[in-house]
Amino acid sequence: MISLVENQTAQTELLTDSAKLLQHVEEVVNQMPAVDVHTHVLPPQFQSLFLYGIDDLLTYHYLIAETFRSTELSHADFWAMTKTERADLVWQTLFVENTPLSEAARGIITILTAFDLDPRAPNLNEARAFFASQDPQQHVNRVLDMARVSDLVMTNDPLHEQETNLWEENISFDKRFHASLRLDSILNDWGNAVPLLSEQDFDVSVKLEGQTFNEVRRFLDKWILKMSPVYLAVSLPAEFKYPDDDVRDRLFNEAILPTAREHGLPLALMIGVRRGINPALRSAGDGMGRADVSTVERISARNPDVRFLATFLSRENQHELCVAARKFNNLMPFGCWWFLNNPSIVSEITAERLELLGLSFVPQHSDARVLEQLIYKWGHSRKVIARQLFEMYERLLASGRAVTPKEISRDVLRLFSENFRAWTANVR
Ligand code: RAT
Ligand code: ZN
Numbered sequence: 001m002i003s004l005v006e007n008q009t010a011q012t013e014l015l016t017d018s019a020k021l022l023q024h025v026e027e028v029v030n031q032m033p034a035v036d037v038h039t040h041v042l043p044p045q046f047q048s049l050f051l052y053g054i055d056d057l058l059t060y061h062y063l064i065a066e067t068f069r070s071t072e073l074s075h076a077d078f079w080a081m082t083k084t085e086r087a088d089l090v091w092q093t094l095f096v097e098n099t100p101l102s103e104a105a106r107g108i109i110t111i112l113t114a115f116d117l118d119p120r121a122p123n124l125n126e127a128r129a130f131f132a133s134q135d136p137q138q139h140v141n142r143v144l145d146m147a148r149v150s151d152l153v154m155t156n157d158p159l160h161e162q163e164t165n166l167w168e169e170n171i172s173f174d175k176r177f178h179a180s181l182r183l184d185s186i187l188n189d190w191g192n193a194v195p196l197l198s199e200q201d202f203d204v205s206v207k208l209e210g211q212t213f214n215e216v217r218r219f220l221d222k223w224i225l226k227m228s229p230v231y232l233a234v235s236l237p238a239e240f241k242y243p244d245d246d247v248r249d250r251l252f253n254e255a256i257l258p259t260a261r262e263h264g265l266p267l268a269l270m271i272g273v274r275r276g277i278n279p280a281l282r283s284a285g286d287g288m289g290r291a292d293v294s295t296v297e298r299i300s301a302r303n304p305d306v307r308f309l310a311t312f313l314s315r316e317n318q319h320e321l322c323v324a325a326r327k328f329n330n331l332m333p334f335g336c337w338w339f340l341n342n343p344s345i346v347s348e349i350t351a352e353r354l355e356l357l358g359l360s361f362v363p364q365h366s367d368a369r370v371l372e373q374l375i376y377k378w379g380h381s382r383k384v385i386a387r388q389l390f391e392m393y394e395r396l397l398a399s400g401r402a403v404t405p406k407e408i409s410r411d412v413l414r415l416f417s418e419n420f421r422a423w424t425a426n427v428r
Contacts, residue, residue, distance in 0.1 A: 014402040022390045028408050029386035033150035034416040037334055038365040040155045044136035045173040046166055052371040053131030054124055058087040061284035062104035067093045075280040091124055103342045107376035114375050147374035153178045153230055158223040159185045159196045167226050179227035183234040190247050216255040224263055230424040232260055233268035238289030240271055242299045260306050266423050272313030288313040288339055293320035300328035307423055311337045318349050322356035332423055334362035343384050350388040359414050
């Protein structure tokens, strides 16, 4: 009883000493369970779509792109290799012949170290043996524990044949994995989406004639029922405009937004990607561009009854997104996406969000594709977020208001899970 009372006193003690404040913020940020609001990780029940282990880690598209900066090998020769051979090449090039300084390369080192594997190993024998010996479900539990991820959101494509076959079998899987319904093919590649929708028996036309909009809505209803997604999502090019006079705009207005509204589902907009700027790199060949943030202002203004999650890929758009979110409380900035997920940029973005939005944003998502990436992506981000939060509290202290441990826990809880849970009623 005494320790409980002491503990409660400690929780409301004013932290007026900087060193103690820093230590406390770091501890809370490190320990707080996070909801990872956007990943591409799938659970073991998704069979070969469940990516884990050293070969998947090293053949991550971020590392493939980096390998080509330091090898003479042609793209064609690389793609002719097996996954094992590609992983060996990436290891040799980026980790043996070079010092793995880039964020994606250092991430591998963080993972190997976390599992007590040799980060200077001359080859991958030890790492391969280790990952091959893991029981998949226990390994998932262990990794989520290590990353302190309580829940994660997958990316689920209702036009991906292998994935839809599994959903059609009503597979059951880990409740910590939540679906998000991805709309990229429909909204960015309608011409190719049409035959795929037809194969699923939806009567749609390239020219949007006849029952097309009703049929797209029926398709979305079907997959919402099957997947119970926590939001609908789409990645969009830098040139995305709303409103516009193209097919995408009509699909947005006549199928996607009404569906979001009717099901009470948020719509995640991920803006600024330029797909395939170097096709020879395949999935590693995407680039980025600066987008027009006034587009999300207009979409938020015209659809006040829909909640939007938004992330931009260009560093230059980040400040504008903060200002847009100040004006529209149905707009939630989230994460430091893809090329922004580097400590220097996460630092800067987190600081400007805290300064402009207080605690009303989702600071990070991992975008992990391979299970163990959760360990480094969350580990590295937590360090940077803790530092930024500490600096804000320290400034507040200098202005005359100290914070208590209880307030710090409340704030970090809000950033790491409550803001997202409030947005997506389905994540409990
Ligand atoms: O960040 C990434 O890994 C990219 O390849 C994309 O998946 C991007 O995050 C997306 O969701 O389109
Ligand atoms: Zn992604």
